[in-house]
Each structure stands twice: as structure tokens, then as C-alpha cells.
Amino acid sequence: xxxxxxxxxxxxxxxxxxxxxxxxxxxxxxxxxxxxxxxxxxxxxxxxxxxxxxxxxxxxxxxxxxxxxxxxxxxxxxxxxxxxxxxxxxxxxxxxxxxxxxxxx
Numbered sequence: 001x002x003x004x005x006x007x008x009x010x011x012x013x014x015x016x017x018x019x020x021x022x023x024x025x026x027x028x029x030x031x032x033x034x035x036x037x038x039x040x041x042x043x044x045x046x047x048x049x050x051x052x053x054x055x056x057x058x059x060x061x062x063x064x065x066x067x068x069x070x071x072x073x074x075x076x077x078x079x080x081x082x083x084x085x086x087x088x089x090x091x092x093x094x095x096x097x098x099x100x101x102x103x104x105x
């Protein structure tokens with residue numbers, strides 16, 4: 001039997017690193033909350049190439065660079081933009097409600 005997905009509170013918008021990537025743990029998942037120029041997006045925090053925590057990488061407001069091998073991802077879509085990263089990030093559906101970032105799990 002499959003569990004129904006539900007919206008879960010993740011972090012208050014006021015607690016985010018403005019214009020940056022904020023690491024958040026939820027139910028054993030390491031997530032990255034990206035405060036992009038185009039809104040807030042959430043992905044699994046580990047690089048799909050070397051498993052480094054992307055929250056430790058350089059973020060320019062739209063793209064996150066892995067701190068280990070400099071693979072590059074679009075933080076809004078998860079698309080891998082530069083080698084050695086080839087596999088996209090696992091994105092998590094997110095929304096902002098009442099000052100809270102919520103994710104659909």
C-alpha cells in the first residue's frame with residue numbers, strides 16, 4: 001500500500017540564508033533549499049557525481065557548483081550543466097505558505 005504524499009513544513013523563510021543554499025534535514029533526508037532569483041527550490045543536497053554536500057558549494061543565485069569536482073547544476077530544475085556532473089539532482093516539490101517552506105513528501 002502506497003502512502004499518500006503530504007505537505008510538510010521544512011524551514012521558515014526567515015531562517016534561510018538569503019540568496020544562498022541552506023542545508024536542512026527532514027526525516028533522514030539531507031535537503032538543500034535554494035533561495036534563487038526566481039523563487040525557492042528544494043533538492044536532495046548530495047551531488048549526483050561525488051556525493052558532496054552542495055550547500056558547501058558556490059551558488060550564484062541560479063546555479064550551484066559542487067565543492068568537490070566543480071560539477072554544476074541548475075538549482076531551479078536540477079539539470080546537470082557542467083562535467084563531471086551528468087545526472088540531474090533529485091528535486092523535491094516545494095511551496096511557500098505562511099512564511100514557511102513546505103515540501104511534498
